[in-house]
Amino acid sequence: MSNEGRSYTLRIWRQKNRNTPGKLVDYKVTNISPGSSFLEMLDLLNEDLVAKGEEAIAFDNDCREGICGMCSLTINGIPHGPERRTTVCQLHMRKFEDGAVITIEPFRAKPFPIVKDLVVDRSAFDRIIQAGGFISVRTGGVPDANAIAIPKDVADVAMDAAACIGCGACVAACKNSSAMLFTSAKASQLNRLPQGQAEKDRRVLLMISQLDKEGFGSCTNYGECQAVCPKGITLDHIAKMHRDYAVASFKNVFGKVL
Amino acid sequence: MNGILRLLKSSVGKKYLMAITGTILALFVLGHMLGNLQYFFDARWINAYAHHLQHLPYGLLWVVRAVLFTTIVIHIVVGVLLTLHNVQARPGYEVEGTVQASLGSRTMIWTGLVLLAFATFHIFHYTVKNVQDFSSIPEVNYISSVTPEGLPVVETETVITPDGNGIIRPVATPNVQAIMKTGFSVTGYSLFYIFAVGMLMLHLSHGVSSVFQTLGLRNEVWRYKLNCLAWLYAVAVFAGFASIPVSVLIGKL
Numbered sequence: 431m432s433n434e435g436r437s438y439t440l441r442i443w444r445q446k447n448r449n450t451p452g453k454l455v456d457y458k459v460t461n462i463s464p465g466s467s468f469l470e471m472l473d474l475l476n477e478d479l480v481a482k483g484e485e486a487i488a489f490d491n492d493c494r495e496g497i498c499g500m501c502s503l504t505i506n507g508i509p510h511g512p513e514r515r516t517t518v519c520q521l522h523m524r525k526f527e528d529g530a531v532i533t534i535e536p537f538r539a540k541p542f543p544i545v546k547d548l549v550v551d552r553s554a555f556d557r558i559i560q561a562g563g564f565i566s567v568r569t570g571g572v573p574d575a576n577a578i579a580i581p582k583d584v585a586d587v588a589m590d591a592a593a594c595i596g597c598g599a600c601v602a603a604c605k606n607s608s609a610m611l612f613t614s615a616k617a618s619q620l621n622r623l624p625q626g627q628a629e630k631d632r633r634v635l636l637m638i639s640q641l642d643k644e645g646f647g648s649c650t651n652y653g654e655c656q657a658v659c660p661k662g663i664t665l666d667h668i669a670k671m672h673r674d675y676a677v678a679s680f681k682n683v684f685g686k687v688l
Numbered sequence: 689m690n691g692i693l694r695l696l697k698s699s700v701g702k703k704y705l706m707a708i709t710g711t712i713l714a715l716f717v718l719g720h721m722l723g724n725l726q727y728f729f730d731a732r733w734i735n736a737y738a739h740h741l742q743h744l745p746y747g748l749l750w751v752v753r754a755v756l757f758t759t760i761v762i763h764i765v766v767g768v769l770l771t772l773h774n775v776q777a778r779p780g781y782e783v784e785g786t787v788q789a790s791l792g793s794r795t796m797i798w799t800g801l802v803l804l805a806f807a808t809f810h811i812f813h814y815t816v817k818n819v820q821d822f823s824s825i826p827e828v829n830y831i832s833s834v835t836p837e838g839l840p841v842v843e844t845e846t847v848i849t850p851d852g853n854g855i856i857r858p859v860a861t862p863n864v865q866a867i868m869k870t871g872f873s874v875t876g877y878s879l880f881y882i883f884a885v886g887m888l889m890l891h892l893s894h895g896v897s898s899v900f901q902t903l904g905l906r907n908e909v910w911r912y913k914l915n916c917l918a919w920l921y922a923v924a925v926f927a928g929f930a931s932i933p934v935s936v937l938i939g940k941l
Contacts, residue, residue: 441782443782454782504781506783506785507781507783507784507785507786508785508787533783535782535783538779538780538781539777539778539779540776540777540778540779541777603787604778605774605786605789605794606774606777606778607777608774608777635694638698638699638700639694639698641699642697642698645776645777646699646777647699647773647774647776647777647778648699648700648702648703648773648774649699649703649902650770650774650793650796651793651894651897651898651901652789652790652793652794653788653789653793654786654787654788654789657787657788658787664908665901665906665908665911666906666907666908666911668901669901669904669905669906669907670904671700671904672700672703672901672902672903672904673903673905674904675698675700676704676903676904679691679694679695679701682690682691682694682695683691683692683695684691687691688694
């Protein structure tokens with residue numbers, strides 16, 4: 431692989447604010463190291479723009495280690511770009527051929543309004559968590575480690591669900607803008623553990639209800655979410671949530687959950 | 689009551705409805721296909737089968753029709769509602785990318801609408817029979833069974849004639865095999881039929897495995913097996929249905 435600088439044509443979504451219509455604007459970048467990350471490439475472009483007195487392109491980023499869930503770019507129609515199980519910050523320019531045309535758009539979904547350029551407001555996710563993605567415990571003394579025995583395989587699956595960084599790629603990739611992968615991971619990480627049992631039924635009913643209120647689409651089992659998830663969350667968790675929701679609804683019809 | 693309302697209003701509750709009605713319809717098309725395959729046996733098979741269906745006791749035929757009709761209405765109405773909701777939720781990209789969503793999964797609403805159009809035509813064609821004139825095809829004697837010696841048993845009925853005499857005569861029944869053959873010998877109808885069952889195949893290829901996911905009866909191990917199973921089911925239904933018009937078209941060559 432050549433380490434010489436590469437050139438790209440970037441078609442980047444520019445939008446002033448939530449209410450102004452946006453459009454794709456073309457930019458040329460040159461002398462990009464194949465070893466640089468996608469965000470570093472955008473940093474270089476922004477430095478150029480600022481030097482020329484133009485406005486920098488706004489995009490979300492934070493840890494740049496693939497664990498914070500802030501970066502949210504859709505590259506050539508695929509959230510987080512062409513490489514599987516990575517966030518944009520962990521995507522490198524060696525994945526793009528010299529001279530390629532790269533289209534960069536924000537994570538698009540009605541419940542994720544665009545704030546500016548490539549930045550979207552994902553607080554709908556926070557409200558889903560607030561609806562039921564927690565456990566109620568008395569805070570106080572630290573409980574003994576291993577006071578509650580949890581089988582290893584159960585802990586593993588709960589940990590897989592807890593790997594969700596809440597980036598929103600699942601919603602951005604879904605052709606229905608469904609947030610089922612995110613919501614199911616956040617419910618699953620608690621529903622599978624003993625600590626989460628007490629509020630299990632309330633949790634799924636309230637989280638699904640909030641998800642519908644936010645205007646996310648419904649899940650039609652495309653599997654696009656799993657394919658783009660940087661943390662490899664699987665459709666298993668959605669199936670589990672479907673099960674839990676059926677049980678909770680049944681109890682809610684004949685008993686009283688809410 | 690609140691619980692039921694909450695369930696029906698939720699997106700997941702609507703998907704349960706899609707899965708349950710979809711299961712009924714998927715089983716119906718399989719049964720319909722297996723029944724149709726009797727076309728390839730002696731004519732008395734499919735004619736007797738059709739006669740039985742038309743003469744189910746206690747008005748069961750209309751019960752079955754009512755259940756199927758209700759199921760289809762729910763499947764369509766809820767499916768359209770969900771689709772409209774999904775379209776609203778997605779603003780769309782300048783460049784659309786698809787990583788792995790199958791063709792079947794992306795075209796459910798369209799294959800579904802084609803099937804609705806086809807099913808309507810199909811009922812007028814072969815049940816109401818006002819699309820094509822089948823009146824020139826004579827009715828045949830209803831052969832209910834075969835004796836151990838291999839002789840056909842012709843069912844008879846007693847009819848009172850206007851002058852008060854009772855006469856015993858064979859029960860007449862439509863020659864369904866001949867009607868199917870006549871219907872499919874019109875190339876246009878046959879091609880539409882084959883196209884429609886092709887759409888059915890695509891619809892089932894996603895629908896059958898989706899049922900398990902929606903009802904929560906699937907995991908990473910079973911997912912790929914169920915996807916294969918769904919395709920097998922879909923191809924079997926397609927092959928079974930399409931074999932009849934194909935055989936008629938080949939027979940015309």
